[in-house]
Amino acid sequence: MVSIVGVVLVASGLAAVHIGARRLRFLQGVPRSGWLSLCGGVSVAYVFVHLLPEITDHQSRVVEAVEPTNIVLEATHERSLFIAALVGFTLFYGLEQIARRSRREPDRRATDGTTIHSGASVFWIHIGSFTAYNALIGYLLLHQEETGLSSLLLYGTAMGLHFVVxxxxxxxxxxxxxxxxxxxLLAGAILVGTLIGLLVGLPEILISLLLAFLSGGIILNVIKEELPRDRESRFWAFVAGIMGYTGILLLV
Structure with missing residues (x-):
């Protein structure tokens, strides 16, 4: 079992990523830094090699434990966690589209002459969603299928590199x-989520749904940064991240 001190240290490290990431000047510019692509590859490898198999195990237990009582549950309960992953993917795709459109809208003048920034409301929607996302990641530091220091460090490393992206x-x-x-806000959300994880335990089925939702969000948030043509992303760095972290996950 991982000590509380270890969890707090990892959570603090994740929070520090958001606070200090702007100092990583070498990540800026086009073509996209190979380091960013490598970080994205690590995150995707963690989802596909570690989280999705874990979700599959959870789903089998959900099917055994939950008896469908209506037509909706009957139609979804065998795939409920994968639907949750799809919801996470779709939600963050929608947020990305909103953010991109707001950048193209000009600022407006109010009747009193003050400037109304077109992206102000979008900023709070966007950051509010990622604040909840980070709090969830902090919460799951303490509520994973596999316990132990190695599992905590693998999760913390993958999420830390994901936060860089x-x-x-x-x-x-x-x-x-x-x-x-x-x-x-994002740094604080990680610590708050970890604190909630220390104080509040949720039912296994709800943790399973949150884990699946997180997986979908991670996949979208990595892919949306890699795919646009104007990013000029580094494919081989992305592949190196995937292959390298896959190897680590299989060996540990």
Whole structure:
């Protein structure tokens, strides 16, 4: 069993990623830094090699434990966790589309002459969603299928590199306001989520749904940064991240 001190240290390290990531100047610019692509590859490898098999195990237990009582449950309970992953993927795709459109809208003038920034409301929707996302990641530090130091470090490493990718994308969308406000909210959310995890235990089926939702969100948040043509992403760095972390996951 992992000590509380170990969990707190990992959570603090994850929070520090958001606070200090802007200092990683070498990640900026086009073509996209190979390090960002490598970080994305690690995150995707963790989802496909570790989280999805874990979700499959959870799903088999859900099917055994839950008796469908209506037509909706009957239609979904054998695939409920994969539907949750799809919901996570779709939600963050929608947020990305909203953020991209807001960047193309010009600022407007209010009747009193003040400037209404077109992206202000979108910033709070975007950051609010990622705050909940980070809190979930913090909560799951304490509620994984496999316990132990190695599992904690594998999860913490994958999520830390994932946060580097997220931080870069959010800063690109929201610029100065992200550095002033957003990164602090996201860092604090990890610690708050970890604290909730220490104090509150949720039913296994709900943890399973949250884990599946997180998996879908991670896949989308990595892929959306890698695919756009203007990113000029580094395919081989992405593959290196996938292959390298897959090897580690299979050996540990």
């Amino acid at each position: 997220n931080d870069y994308g959010l800063r690109e969308h929201h610029r100065e306001v992200y550095d002033r406000v957003g990164r602090w």
